[in-house]
């Protein structure tokens with residue numbers, strides 16, 4: 001039997017074993033879905049804490065409850081290890097390691113390279129390797145394929161390669177790993193067939209595209225689309241502020257148009273591991289081809305100016321009480337990058353806190369999901385949220401609109417309020 005036919009048969013009988021490299025926000029939910037579909041899963045991570053927690057059935061990812069993970073670990077469906085040499089044991093490998101930016105906003109592909117190197121050392125004929133990490137177009141063929149060729153393997157005959165972008169949206173109760181359509185771009189027709197067979201039992205719907213490059217660009221288009229549109233409404237928030245018009249009223253009315261308009265909302269700026277980061281992978285790639293991706297640059301510029309815009313709004317509010325930012329107490333509510341998650345990576349709330357501190361404000365914060373904040377020179381612990389703590393602040397800033405908070409109380413008690421998310425009015429409406 002050919003290696004391709006063997007892998008397809010193992011997928012159909014669920015006797016294939018899957019390796020997942022990187023057990024973070026993307027890798028752990030994927031490992032759980034692979035196991036639920038019937039595969040045995042070995043998770044590989046360089047963090048001993050992550051490996052120990054997973055082997056204990058304890059999840060460090062909010063979207064994966066321990067009560068879901070624990071039975072899969074107990075029944076032997078999922079195990080975790082730091083031993084990369086064991087990659088040769090499994091039939092398919094999904095790579096889910098981070099792809100951050102360097103200080104100069106260039107792609108930092110060191111994690112992908114380390115994972116690819118580990119795969120290249122352990123790879124054997126009859127394995128499928130799927131890159132899931134968001135990266136620039138061309139990565140799969142430029143970074144992964146040559147190392148497999150280097151081992152003497154033929155792509156599409158001995159080993160099978162695809163790019164399949166992870167689309168997980170942390171905190172989204174409706175769209176999760178399984179029911180979000182999964183794009184797959186194989187390096188050859190056989191690669192596509194094998195990876196589609198392996199993933200078919202795991203995802204409700206597969207979306208085949210003709211190449212890894214197309215799949216890489218799908219992910220970058222999706223996140224660039226969000227970044228550009230968020231940049232546009234953030235600029236509209238600044239425009240409305242200058243004109244004395246309520247931007248939320250304008251957006252709500254525009255959104256009644258049944259065609260040709262898609263609602264995006266302004267806020268404190270971009271956060272998280274994806275939207276502020278991914279478009280720069282494309283911009284970097286295109287710079288190398290002598291093309292400047294202007295929409296990406298402008299959106300990034302507008303979005304990254306938003307924390308300073310909101311800090312100016314705080315200064316204006318304090319001014320109404322004849323107070324300066326220096327010496328005033330400011331309570332920031334919500335520091336995670338978006339509602340109902342505990343992730344503070346790239347969170348614009350951290351920039352707001354830092355800018356206020358730099359201007360001499362006495363800043364405290366409350367976030368039900370983030371007990372301590374140690375980022376970017378900011379080092380604070382979450383204070384409790386009560387009518388007392390709200391009323392005691394000279395100004396309150398709502399940076400993230402977590403669902404569980406009592407916005408009616410905040411609106412009633414705050415002496416001065418800057419609501420970057422329109423949380424108060426939305427709560428009042430609903």
Ligand SMILES: NC(=O)c1ccc[n+]([C@@H]2O[C@H](COP(=O)([O-])OP(=O)(O)OC[C@H]3O[C@@H](n4cnc5c(N)ncnc54)[C@H](O)[C@@H]3O)[C@@H](O)[C@H]2O)c1
Nearest residue numbers: 022023024025026045046047096097099114115133134166
């Ligand atoms: N977080 C999201 O919402 C999201 C959504 C879609 C796509 N993505 C993309 O998925 C990828 C992973 O992101 P994430 O948020 O899951 O990252 P993460 O930081 O949550 O997890 C990555 C994990 O990989 C481990 N790791 C790092 N290097 C490793 C190596 N060489 N070998 C084994 N393990 C290693 C880390 O210890 C960590 O546990 C990124 O490319 C990201 O852009 C993320």
